[in-house]
Structure formats: C-alpha cells, structure tokens
Amino acid sequence: MFATISILTGIGAACGFLIFIMSKILPKEDETLAKTGVLAEILPGMNCGACGQPGCFAYAQQVAKDKEFILNTPCMTLLQDGEALKQLEEILDISLDTSGMAKIAVIHCYGNSENIFDYDGIRSCKAAAQIGAGYKKCPYGCLGLGDCAAVCLQDAITVDPETDITKVDPEKCIGCGLCIVECPHGLIELIPRDMPHYLGCSYTYKKKIPGREWCEMGCIHCRKCIKACETDAVTWDKDRNLPTFDMEKCTASPESIEACPNNVIIPISTTPPAVSECH
Amino acid sequence: MEIFGFDLIFGRAQKGIKPPHWKFTKEKKTEKLPLPDEVIIPLSQHIGAPCKAVVKMRDEVKVGQIVGEAGGFVSAPIHSTVSGKVKKMGQMVHLITGRVIDTVIIESDGKDEWAETYEPLDPDTASIDDLRGRINEAGIVGLGGATFPTRVKLSPPPGKVIDTIIINGCECEPYITSDHRLMLEDGEKILGGIKVLMKILSCDNVLIAIEDNKPDAIAHMEKLVSKEGLAATVKVKSLPSKYPMGAEKTLAKILLGKEVPLGALPFEIGALIQNVSTMKAIYDAVFKGIPLVERTMTVTGEVNNPKNLQVRFGTPIRTLIEHCGGLTKDAGKVIFGGAMMGLSQYDLDAPVIKGTNCILVKKAEHWTERDCIGCSRCINACPMDLLPTMYVKLVKAKKFVECGDNYIENCVECGSCTYSCPSKIPLVQYIKVGKGELMKIKRREG
Secondary structure (H helix, E strand, O other): OHHHHHHHHHHHHHHHHHHHHHHHHHHOOOOHHHHHHHHHHOOOOOOOOOOOOOOOOHHHHHHHHHHHHHHOOOOOOHHHHHHHHHHHHHHOOOOOOOOOOOOEEOOOOOOOOEEEEOOOOOOHHHHOOOOOOOOOOOOOOOOOHHHHHHOOOOOOEEEOOOOOOEOOOOOOOOOOOOOOOHEEEEEEEEOOOOOOEEOOOOOOOOOOOOOOOOOOOOOOOOOHHHHOOOOOOOOEOOOOOOEOOOOOOOOOHHHHHHHOOOOOEEOOOOOOOOOOOOO | OOOHHHHHHOOOOOOOEOOOOOOOOOHHHHHHHOOOEEEEEOOOOOOOOOOOOOOOOOOOOOOOEEEEOOOOOOOOEEEEOOOEEEEEEEEEEEOOOOOOEEEEEEEEEOOOEEEOOOOOOOOOOOOOHHHHHHHHHHOOOOOOOOOEHHHHHHOOOOOOOOOOOEOOOOOOOOOOOOHHHHHHOOHHHHHHHHHOOOOOOOHOEEEEEEEEEOOOHHHHHHHHHOOOOOOOEEEEEOOOOEOOOHHHHHHHHHHOOOOOOOOOOHHHOOEEEEHHHHHHHHHHHHOOOOOOOOEEEEEEEEEEEEEOEEOOOOOOOHHHHHHOOOOOOOEEEEOOOOOOOOEEEEOOOEEEEOOOOOEEEEEEOOOOOOOOOOOHHHHOOOOOOOHHHHHHHHOOOHHHHHHHOOOHHHOOOOOOOHHHHOOOOOHHHHHHHHHHHHHHHHHHHO
C-alpha cells in the first residue's frame, strides 16, 4: 500500500520536475501562432483561394509570419470591408493604402450574339468552346453556359436562361477573381472598383469573318469614344483593335458612354457590396 | 498472326470495340469530282504553325502554285488547287481548332492549268536530302486524319534508328472506304511511295497492315508486292477487324509487341507509321513532281447516292453532296471524318481540307446524358488501358491536375468509351475538356 502510493507520488514529482525544467529550456509559445488565431477571426473565412493560399487560415499564417505579405497579395474580400481592415491595421500595426486596390470583375461581352448551330453536348462553356470556337456567331463572345456562375461564391454572376446574357452584379461581386480562369474565351477581367465604366465587347479581329460578322451590340470600331473623352483617358489599342480606358485619367463623366452609338460602353454602379457571411 | 493468336489465348488481346462496318461504298469506283467554281483554302491545314500567305488580291494563280509558305519546321506549304484569280483574302474560323485564321478564296477559270511542277526524281539515284526536301515542298502531311507534317516524321532525332515502317491501311472506322478503294485502284503508287520511304530511312522491313474485312485489298496488295519483287522486304499483314485497329499506338503494339512510351512518338520504339494515302501522295510528289492538291474521300450516310470521290482541297462540302445526289429527308448532321472521331460542321460552305477522309451525313439524334452506373464497359473498351469514367468524375470536380496524374494525355480520343457507354455519357468530350484545361494549367505554370 505504502509502496504503491510512494511510487506513484515519485513518478508524479519526477514528471513535474521534468516539465519545470523543459519549460525553462524550450522557447516560449510562438507569437505568430497566437496572432494567426486572431487574424483568422477577422478574415472572411470563405476559403475562396483567390489569394493563392489553400484557405483563410493558411493566409492568416502567412500574414502573421510576414506583414508585407498582405501588401503584395491582398485579400480581395477583406478590401471591401472597412471595419475589418481597421481591426487588421491595429493588430498588425501597419497602415494600408487601399485606394485602387479593390477590384471588380467585368465580362467584356454582352453575350447576345446569335446562335449559328444547335449545340448538343456537355453544358459547359469549356466544352462548347472546343467545337469551332463555340456556337455563337461571334467567335470571341460569351457562350452563356455559366462556368463562371458555377464557381462564384457570392452568387454575383447570373445567366439569363432565355437570352444567354451573363452579367456580374456589382453589388455582390467582391473581386476575388475565381471566375477569370473559368472563361474559355478570356472575357472576364478584374478592373479597379473606381472605374466608372467598361467595354462590353471583345471582338479583336480587324476584318470581318465570312458568315461570322460581329453582333448588333458589338463595338463597330468608330472611335467616337476617343473623340468625346475630354480627359484623354480613352486610347486605341492597335493590337486588340478596341478602345482601352486609362484608370488614372478617367473621371466619372459620361461623355464616352453617351457617345457610343451601339451602347457598348457599360456604366458600373460604385456602391461597395456587403460581404456575405461564411459559406 | 503469331503474336495475335498467342495474345488471344492468354487474354492479352487488344482491347477495343466492334462497331458495324457499314462500308456501303466499298464496291464503288473512285470518281473525279468536276472542278469547283471557287475554292476556299484555309492557311492552316496541318498540326503546327499556320502558313503565311504569299499571294495577293486579284493575283493569277495556277494549280500547284504555292499560296501559303510553311510557317516553321512543324508546318507544310499549301498549294492552289485550281487555276484562276484570287477573289478574296478573308478570315474564317478553323474547322477543328476554332481559331480565326487567314483564308485565300480562289475563283476558278475552268482551264485547270498547272504551274511548272517539280522535276520528277528517281528514288534510286536521288539523294536522301532531295527526297526529303521534295516531300516538304509538295506540302505532304499525314493524310490519315491527324495531318502531322510528314517531313517531321521522316527526320527522326539523331540516335534514333527506324527499323520498321508500318503502312496503315486498316481503315477501322465505320463507313469510310477511301483507303480501301485507293489500295485496289492505286496499289502500285502506294508501293512506289514505300520505296521512297525505304530509301530515306534506309530501312528494309515494311509491314502493310490491313483489316480482314477487306480480303480483296489484302489479296491485291500481296499480288502487287510479289509482282514488284519486294516480297523479301514488304509483308502484308491481315489484322482482325476491331476498332481502333488503325490508331498509331495500337498498331505498334499489335504488330511489334512494343508499347509507345507515355507522351512519346513511335520513333522511340523504332517504328514509323504512315497512312496509305500519304504513300500515294509521296509517289505523286517524287515520281511525277505533283504537289498535294487532291485526295480520295468517301461521301456517305444520308445522301442519295454515296460515292468515293477524288476531290481538290478547298471544295465546299455543298458541291460534294450535290454531286452525290443531295441530302435525304432524314439528314440532320454533317460530319468531317468518320462516325467515331469526326467533327460535325455547321456550314455546308465549309471547305474540305487535307485531313478530311470522309464526309458523313447522319440523322439528327439526341441523347440525354444519364448518371454513371459504374458498369466499367468504357474501361474494358479503352485501347490505351485508361480509366475514362474516372476522368469524367475528375473533370466534373475540376481536378485537372489529378487527370494528368492518371495519364489523361495518353487518350487517343478514339471514342470507344462513348460508344460502349449505356448511360450515353459523352466521355470523350469530358476527356477533351480535361486535356485542354490541363494544357492551360501547364502553360500557366511553365
């Protein structure tokens, strides 16, 4: 009886002593680990992967290790949320200059080119685009089968089932950029949220293609927008044969939008979206 | 067939499917199609770099004159196929790749005047470089359907020795009979082409592979081989009729017992595989100095009078179908190539190109895709021993890198899996999406 008690007490005392020694020798708990926990609370927790990390916790780990990481690869979702940004600045003790960093996705096509044949395969843009550039008259246009809508975590992209027109809701889009790689024709681009408008056409070839002329809603290359713009923000891209808008010079004045005879220049509403809760 | 018999007994026979033959046109002699009024010549009719146009608007051209210069090493020049005036330099969407490419439209003057063709060469006396150069000048590409420039195939990398030439006359796809007719009508020319290949590669082991549903072609080729005194070097092999017997890798496996390594060309196992039509084109280019301007093709299916035709490249499909008596009431789909691997076309004004061996008109049928029931028929059918059903699951889940880990690039897109699927899943289309996306990922990541 006495032997048992003394042995167990001995083991306990020995273990306690060992723990005391080890706590003196080993380094204290890693600061970054504690920081990661706090940061992960602030991050949106959607695990969208737009920052290139496997998830929000992995992003928090990277930021906790190196403050600069957030400047090089900002979390697009976080940029939409002012309060969360303030909290982050306090924790990391840095000041972020977020002007011009917030982005929004736009589709450079109205998507209402005529169908030239019946497509009867997999309901996916990637599959349809492999058959002679797709079933639309315009070989550069949106196919409207909704590969981009399927990956959007915010349900910001919608496809009208009747007209096949794909649209991004600027109220919902957070600019994560997940949809960009999904488009087989490369129509989706992230543009600064401050941009007042974008071009709704991607017909880049210089000559007409027999049987495949551009659609009624396409850019007719008249260059009226360049003449109308007072701030020289619109320039002509010779390689792509389309106008480009200079972000820094562009003001919200609607001259070029009004000048376009085909209404191809589409205005964007500038109200920032409310970030939805974790999915 | 010593190898094949052995394999059958031990269950190692070539996998594949047995679709009905439907070779309705095998008794019909090849007809020459009258010259079309205008030809549309896309400046990219082969795998590799597109050609650069060397003619201008309103230029007078003659048959055999170069209109598109080769754009690189893996490329082949394109010749005018009629004599007349360049009517338009336009653009079109490529029939297969979907890229926008330059096109030359030539209006025929009906005279069919030939440009100064090349000097005929004698393969016994001409140098190897001359012969190889002639094959390149004549714009010869693999006419089996893949349109890989023949010059590249005939220039094996240093250190690689080709010890077997396989001439592919299998024609395993249903409906197509153009190679069959070519062997019966122009067998001597095929042997002439083989002689040129033997000289270029200094190889004296040639196998002519023909499926056993063409006994007349086998007998005819055997007779010709013994008549020409080539019996010691050229052997005619009869293969069982099983799709896809004519695929390059399947042929190498079944005739030589060696598998082509992953992602490699048949060079690696010392084999060169060429179609019989390519042999005839080589004969024309070397012995007669005629560039590649026409080929034999089959027009079959829902047309009133199916035929084998000799057609100049660039002829619109409409002309061919009208020559064959027009479409029947049931016609709903026009396919370039065979029923298994062909690609349907939306425009009857689309021109035939170097790779077109058949124009097949089919009824419009609609299949609804159902869920996979896990029957594994596609796995049993796959000639490359792949797992088609797994790729469908991976592509649906957007796991393209995992597709690559499971050797999706080895797929030859023969369509055996789609044919055997009871749930009507378009497996090949899913695999094509997987391959395309994997290519994009690889390009992005370097």
